[in-house]
Structures are given as structure tokens and as C-alpha cells.
Amino acid sequence: MPFDDWQFWIVTIIGLVGLWKILRTVLPSKNKTGCSHCASGSAAATKKRPTKVSLTVDNKRV
16 A cells, blocks of 8 residues: 555545435435425425325235
8 A cells, every 4th residue: 555655545535525425315304394305495395294095906905
């Protein structure tokens, strides 16, 4: 490993920043109050319960 080479440290830093950005998008965030991608954060602030549906085959409940 060329620890005394400045190019090694530049590429290592760029690689670590890239890995951090990838992991940040994959891992869940701790922010539960809003949308991190929206300007106001209001898009994800209202969490709705999923709607229950019934399974039907030929218009008959299964």
C-alpha cells in the first residue's frame, strides 16, 4: 500500500464518500417526521394505514 502517495489518499477519500452516499440511500433513516427528499417534508408526514382488501376469484371471495 502506498501510504505516502497523495494520489492514494485522494482516491481513498473519494471512494469513502461514494460508499457513504450509497449506504445513506439504502439504509433507513432515523428521521420519522417527514420526507427527506421534499423541500417542505410534508409528503411523508401523513402516514396512512394500508387498506385491507379481500381476495376474489371469479367475483367470489376466497
